[in-house]
Every structure is written in structure tokens, then in C-alpha cells.
Amino acid sequence: MLDTPKRLFVGRPLRSDRIGETLLPKRLALPVFCSDPLSSVAYATEQILLVLGLGGLALLRFTPWVGLAVAVLLVVVVASYRQTCFAYPNGGGAYTVSRENLGVRASLVAASALLVDYVLTVAVSVVAGVAAITSAVPALAPHAVALSVGLVVLLTVVNLRGVKESGRAFAIPTYGFVAIVLVLLAVAGVRLALGQTLTAESASLHLVPAEHTGGLLTVFLVLRAFASGCTALTGVEAVSNGIPSFRPPKDRNAAATLTIMGTLAVVMFGGITALGVLAHVHMAEGIQEKTALSQIGLAVFGGGPLFYLLQAFTAAILVLAANTAYNGFPVLASLLAHDGHLPRQLSRRGDRLVFSNGVVLLAGLAGLLVVAFDADVTRLIQLYIIGVFVAFTLSQAGMVRHWSTALRTAPDAAARRSIRRSQAINATGALATSVVLVLVLVTKFVHGAWLVVIAMPLLYVLMLKIRRHYDSVDVEAAPRPGGITLPGRVHAVVPVVKVNEPTLRTLAFARSIHPDDLSAVTVQVDPAETQRLMADWARRDIPVPLKVLESPYRDITQPLLDEVRSIGRHSPHDVVIVFVPEYVVRHWWEALLHNQSALRLKARLLFQPGVMVTSVPWQLGWEAPRT
């Protein structure tokens, strides 16, 4: 029924043996795995300016220092993740690393952090991409929510079709974005060198302090600005997940890619932040402004084609960044489902070799966030990066433990030295990210982060409980010693409302299995109807006894259940088979007109031990009469 539209959108099914990997050279791996961290420079600077602006114009002087701190942290984290590449050439995501080194519980914490963050990556990136579009075409601004949801839907369809991580398609937006930002920095440098001034649209915007400042309050606001700027680090872990896709030597290529990415990110983020300060970009909450990057672009390029190119590439790389979550979430969910922590259907690849259920789940959650937060980047970003830093911290801490273990089997002093060096780097990373995690928690908690602080533990407990449930089912369903004894007698029961072909055929089918006894039962609601049924029954000479059940409360199900139970009571080794005639309709809406009583009866019978329920379908208008 749903097959044709599904094929139209999703495409024809793909055979399992077409799953083989294509290995990527560095120049293609960079766009595939680094669009997320590179794209976040599109909004990281803006978030710093926005938070500092809450303290009034005076606080904007801290911008360079905050930017510097973010850049340093980025370097530390990249250095730390480079060690992971060498230690886990088969892929070292936070879930894997923490599961191996810190145990199941830590890995589930990492997993819940990652799942939450994948959802937020989609929401934030798509919304930020739409902001880039509406900054270029302000007329579209009122449709931001619709545009964002539309992009989520588009990404979902594309991913359900199954995008091979085709480096070439990814390369254009990523390299395009890097190139246009570098051009932006170069043009700005030349213009500044020529003594020109750059002035952003919002330079004249007078920022009134919205928050109290002075003393510790100022420190707090600066730390909050730093916490917001840390969004620049999101997605760094994608490379360590993707190591198996690199050409050999995988570890060294992956590490080199990380270094390139880190360098580019630091240059771009630093440059944009510097220009933001020089061009006096003033951001204020609650004012519908153009994005900081677009204001800088406008100031540097004027309104020409380069400006529109900047906006187009910004939007493109952000959508691409969202797409990386479409790869990450379903794979992680399938790992978790395989380990019994999520419903098993998440571990099944769909027609197109994609974990379709995971894709749909991700899209639903991200869409919900986009709508609930009114496609507002600033509000969404409050929820972001807590998960990132939880995963960072656990992953780095896991690496520290990993090196300790490696130390015990190190062959010589040189190896031990190298391991100690790696461990020191990871320890620095773990320390730095854990400190930032605390900072982020403290400074962003009341601004929306509490939602994530609730969601993550809930998810964690949920995953633990699901695993416990599957475990207990496995224990309960394990084959018993001594094997199965065959059931004793077989009793068949056919509920009857009316003598018609479906009923007669059901009786015939019931007789065909030669049960030890067979009875037809009807529930009397309207005595006149029952009389008619009994007369029909007698007239047709049906060779099965018809039993009439009283129902003083008009309920049809309960008397039948009681009857079935009383039949089954005779011997616990007997089985009762209830044959239920059922209409199979051609259109879903026809289902409303039939089977309501049958469905209710079947659902209730399932709870009766020792009872089987057999549906005898009667396909309405589907088949030639069949006897």
C-alpha cells in the first residue's frame, strides 16, 4: 500500500553485498569528516559577541581573549584526539573508547551524550544554515521554521536513500566555505592595510547592559561567553570515528587530517573573531539581526557576488554538518541496539542499507527541537556542547586509562616514553575538557542547558533498563533442561456472530486440524438475533455444537474469555485454539468498519496461557470465492 510512494522517495532496495567501503584519501576525508567542526566557525564568534554584549559595549573588549582561549582549547583537543587515531586505527568513537577502558556504564553516559548531541547538531546546523540564507534574503526570515523543517525533511529523504559518504559531493561546500572565508580574511587584511575602516551594520547598535556586571559577575559573563564560544569544537570527534575509511596508513592519515582541520579552524575562527571586533559587530538578544558572519561579509565585500557566495557556502557547509549527524546517530544507535541498549529494530539496515529507523528517529527529534525552539540558533545553542564535552572528557579519560594498560606491555624504554607522552597529552585534554564541561554546566544551566542535564540521565537510565529487560527475557526464554513435552488434547473454539461464508469457512478450517473437540460459541446481546442465529444453525445442519453465552453487561469479549478459560482449565497440558474469522479490507479506512470486536478479543486472548489464536482471514473483494 505504501510501497509506491516509498520507492519514489527512497529508491529501489539495495543488495547486502553492495556494502563494501571506499577508502578515502586525506583530501576527500577532510570534507567528509570535518564539515561539522569547520562549519561551527559560522556561529561560534557570534555567540561570544552575543554573551559579552549582554554586559554592555564595555565588555566587548574581552572578545579577543575569549577567542584566544577557545582557539587554545581547540588545539589541545585536536592534539588529544590525534593520540586516539594512533591507538584505535579501527575507529575510536567516545562510545567504543569508554566501553573498552571505563566500562559499560561510562560508555552509556558517553552514548547518551552523543545521541543528544547528534540531535542538536542537526537542529543547530540546519537552523544556522537557514540563518545564513535569511541574512542574504531577509524576505525569507519569517519562514525560518518552515525552511528549517523542510531542510530536515530533505536530509532525511536523502539519507533514507542512503548517501554513500561520497567525498566529491562533500568537497565542494567544505572547500568552498574554507576558500571564501580565507578570501574574506585576505580582502579584509588588504583593505585594513590600505587604511580603510570596516563597519558592520550593527556597529551603531547601542548595547545597554542587560545583565549586572562588575567584579565576579563580569568574570561569570566572560566565562559564559567562553562556554558559548566552545561550540567551535563540536564535531572534532568525527575523524576518530571515521578512521576505518581512511587510506592506509590509516592512523597517520587520520591524525594528519585532524591537524589540517585544527589549523584551518583556528585560522578561520581567529580571523572571523578579529574582524568581528574590528568591524564593531554588536549582537543583541531578541533583535532579529543578520548573523555576525554575514555582517562581516557585508562590511568586507559590500553587497556583491562574493557576499552571496559566502552566504551560500555557509548555508551549504552547515547543512553538510547536519548530514554528518545523519551518519553518526543511526550507526551509534545500531551499535547500542546490537548491545541490547536500544530497541532491536534500530539495528536493522533498511532496504537501502541504511539504518532507516535511526534516521527517522533522529529527524523526528531534531524537527521537534527546531519547532519547539522556533528555529532560534541562540536558544538551541544553550543545549548544545554539554554533550560534546561529556563525550570529550570520557573519551580522553578512557585514553589515559588505555595508555596505562599499554604501558604494562610496552616492549622497550622508547615505546614507554612515547606512550607516556601520549598519555600526558590525553590527560591534558581530559583535564581541559572536564574543566570546560563544569564551566559550561554552571554558566549555561539556567539558560536552557538544564533540559539536557535532565535528558541525558533519562536516556542513560532508559538504555540500562532496556538492556536489563532484554537480559531477563533471554533468561526467561532460555530452553529448559528436559526439553518440551507435547501438549495433551487440542480444543478448538470458534466464536460466531452470524452464519455466513467467513464463519462457515472458519468452521471448516477448524475441523481440518482434527481437534479433540470443537465448539462454536456465540454471545447473546440481543435475544432476537440469537434466535435467528440458532435457527440458521439448525437449518444448515452444521455438525458443530453451538453454545450460547449469556452477557448481562452486553460485553462480548469477557464471556468468550471466561469460556476459553474454562475449557483450558480441565488440564494444564491441553491447548485451546481459538479460530477468529477476520475481514481483510482493501482500504485502510474500511478497517474502521470491521473487526473491532475480533481485534479486541484477540488482544485479550493473548494474555491467556495455553491459548493459541488463529486468524482466519476473509479477503474482501480480493479473491474468487474459495471453498
Next chain:
Amino acid sequence: MLDTPKRLFVGRPLRSDRIGETLLPKRLALPVFCSDPLSSVAYATEQILLVLGLGGLALLRFTPWVGLAVAVLLVVVVASYRQTCFAYPNGGGAYTVSRENLGVRASLVAASALLVDYVLTVAVSVVAGVAAITSAVPALAPHAVALSVGLVVLLTVVNLRGVKESGRAFAIPTYGFVAIVLVLLAVAGVRLALGQTLTAESASLHLVPAEHTGGLLTVFLVLRAFASGCTALTGVEAVSNGIPSFRPPKDRNAAATLTIMGTLAVVMFGGITALGVLAHVHMAEGIQEKTALSQIGLAVFGGGPLFYLLQAFTAAILVLAANTAYNGFPVLASLLAHDGHLPRQLSRRGDRLVFSNGVVLLAGLAGLLVVAFDADVTRLIQLYIIGVFVAFTLSQAGMVRHWSTALRTAPDAAARRSIRRSQAINATGALATSVVLVLVLVTKFVHGAWLVVIAMPLLYVLMLKIRRHYDSVDVEAAPRPGGITLPGRVHAVVPVVKVNEPTLRTLAFARSIHPDDLSAVTVQVDPAETQRLMADWARRDIPVPLKVLESPYRDITQPLLDEVRSIGRHSPHDVVIVFVPEYVVRHWWEALLHNQSALRLKARLLFQPGVMVTSVPWQLGWEAPRT
């Protein structure tokens, strides 16, 4: 699972034999059947003032004439319905009368009009009742939607419990409302006689003409005001539906009750309208004003206890009026379901002898309207009364036809004269209501009535189609001549994923019916898992062959379907029984963790002719191990 909360709200089930009727004397029948028409005086005047006000203050001078026209129409309709009482002492609702005299199609038109109108009665009455409350306690005004929905829910729960039409409980609000309005008129008369002036709150409100007037446009606006005022007539037909509940002589008592109701309604409506003019109540759209009646009450009583009593009784009688629809809709729906025009489950009385499905359907639709129209009486009322007048017209026209038939068998000249008189009255009624129907359609169409003009034919077509569907099913399912031949061979198939207790028990159950052949099948998705399964199978020495099906597209369902189909193909007289092991969980959410594949398989197998599907439930944690 849902049983405990259900019992808490709905109460214990009632035995069928407790359905007996209590017959009502006139003084109790009036509140039971007339709360709807009497309550509509609470908003009819307001609607007239509102529409005339659209033409500016000058047009308000037409108010008395419009009010007079409505009163005359009310007298005509009451006189016309009195004739129905004499002709149909067993109850003559529009559906019955038009079915008997005008045929099935006309009766379905009447039925769709009535169904739509019952829904609107609930919505309009509840919202108007809430308006009476918020007029007394303006602080509640922002919560009008929530209050209205709350009242709908309350009425639903009360009606699911099954209110016997207990006259006494109905008497207090109805007589209370009548009394307080009569007191209002008396006090106003005395004050006016003493030369005092009554001034409504809104008297100083200057009404700017919102619509063009002059010539035909003025006529049109006055006609629209008349159409809006006709809401005073809603619910008149309730008495003719309820005749069986009257004490004998039923016909005369019912007719007398109608006369009393008509007199009271004319007096109250006329009085309120007069006071509205005298106190200069100015209503304007889009301004959140108190209701017209409450403004009059405030002007006459001041803000004292009598004013609050007026508001309380207004709210109470309006809620009661909504309640009459809770009696009418489910009964009419059950008649229609019994005649095969609506899904059959609407014709079943629930635990508490109430047609529960109809009650829930009505509540859902009314709640939807309340929310969609933002609990705004004026907007909802645009949809109202089209249905009422369709039903009136068909019912009166049916009566004209009825008398023509009666004329043929009239025994003598006196009888013939009496019949001719009745026929003339009904013809007048039919003519008047049909003219008003056209007026309402024309004047209200663009203001929202188009929605009803679309909804009613859709409902009509739907009911025709449902009947056609049931008819064709009956034909298709009729017992064939020649009887049933027993099926030939019985093939049993058990899909297997894993060797565990549920699988082993399913195999044992399948063997217990001694099929002609029995095979276990598994779909290979992961070759390693299949190897493990086959090893387990061999080790346990299971005496059933295990067949492995390839699935290059990883789909589990299709290969099984193909296999079942190929087994069934050998002989069209054979049957295939597929035994599907199924987990029965204790909590609904656990259902997400199990059976997804089984459910999908079962749903698809239903479409295979000659295939029965047997669920072998395994109750998780419910039962002691059972072999």
C-alpha cells in the same frame, strides 16, 4: 490495564435489564427536553445586536422588528412540531419522519444535518456558558478555551457514566434560569415604570459602521441579523424526539410542553431583546465585551447577588443544553449504525448502557471546534442553525407528506378536516423554515457557514458509502449454495530466529495439531547467526526440518511470504497455518522492544488466501514455566 482508571471515572458496568424507562410528567419533561431552546435566548439577542451593529448605531433601530420576526417564526415552528407530536407518539425526530415519508436519501440529509448540529450545540452552548462565567468573573476570560474544553470533558465523563435523564437534576437550572430571567424582566419593568433609565456598560460604545449600508445592503444586513437571531429556535425538535418518555396521554402532554416552552421562549427572548434596546447594549465584533444578557443584568440588578445568580443559572442551563446533545447524538448515531450508515461499533451500548463510542466521538469533535474557533461564540454561531433549519424543513415537509397519506385512510369528514388543518400548519412551517434556510445560507455563507455546507454533504456521502460497503460485504459473505468443502491437506510453517523456549513451544503446539507436513524456516540476514542457529538445531535433535531462506535485501518478511505462498500453491484446497511465536509484555512500552517483525509478518500474511495465522503467545514474566 486501563480497567482501574476506567472504573474510577465511568463506574461499574450496568446490567442490560436496567434499561427500563421512567416516564416523565410535564413539569419534569420541560427541563429535560427544553433546556436547549430555552437556553438559546441567552445568546440570540446578542447575535442580532452584533450584526446590526456592523451597520453602525443607526441600524439598531431595526432590532425590535428582527426580534419580532424571530418570535413569529418560533411560534410557527412550535405549532408545526405540535402536529408531529400527534402523528408520531413513538417519537418523531427529523431522521425518522423523513425516512418514513421522504425516503432514505432525504433521511440521510436530515441525519447529517442533525449530527453536525449536535456537535455545534455542544460547542456553542459550552462556549456561551463559559462566556456567562467570564462575564461575571472577568479574570477568567483568558482561560475561556481551557474552561470550555474542561466542561466538554466533564460532560463526557458524566455521560459515559450514563446519566438517566433525571428530571429533578435538570429542573433546578432550567426553572432557575426561567425564574431569574422573569425576575429580571419584572424588576426592569418596575424600574422603567418608576421613570429610571437603564444603561448598559457598552451604551457609550460608539459603533462605527464596519460594513457598507444603504439600500439593498441594509436589507441584507437586517436579514443577516434575522438569520443570526434564529439561533433562538435551536433545540425545538428535542420534544418530538422525546415523546416516548412522556406520561400518557403522550401526544397531548408533549404538545402541551411544546406550547409552554414556546410561550416561555417568546416572552424571555422578547423581553431580553426589548431590554437590550432600552439599555442601549452596543455589541461590536473583536472587542472582548461582556455578554449582552450580562450587561442587561448588570444594568437592571446592579452588581448584586441577583446578577451573579443570573450568570450562574445562564451558565448552568447552557451546560444542560450541551448535555441534551450528549443524549441526542449517540442515539441518532446508533440508529444510523443499526441501519448500516455508520460503523457498527457506534450501535453498541457500553458498560453503562450508554452508546459510549458516540459520546466520545461527539466530545472529540466538539472539543476540536472549541479549540479551532478559540472558544468564540460569535464565530461558532456562524456554523450553527444551517443544520437546524435543514432538519426543520425536511421534518416539516415529511409531515406534509405524512398527512397526505393519512388523508387517504381518513374515516370521516371531521377527521379529514383535522388532517387538512394539521397539514396546513406543517406546510406553513416547512415553507417558513425553508425560506429561512435559504436566508441563513445566503447571509452567513462567507462568514463561516461554508464549512457546514461542505461538511454536511461529505457526511451524507460517507454514510451512503458505508451502507454500500456493508451491503456489498453481506452479498460477498453470504453462504454459497452447495456448502463448504473441507480443506485438503494442512501444511504448518514455523518461522524461527533462535532456539529458545518460545520457539520450542511453538514447534510443540504446531506438532500437536498433527499437520500433514511441518517445517521450520529461518531467514538468513547474518550468515554467522544462521550458522549458530543451525548448530543449535542439530544439537537439540529437533524432529522438524529447518529451511534457510536467502534474503539479499535483508528483508525478513518477503522471503517468508514467498515461502508460504509456494507451499500453498501446490493445491488450492490445502491450507497453510503459520505459527508465529509472540511475546506478550506486561507494560505497553515493552511492546516497542518486541514483536516488530512478528507483527509485520502477521499483517502481510493476512492478505494471503488460504493462509491462517496462529499466534502462540509467550507471556513474559506472567506465568510459571509451562511445558
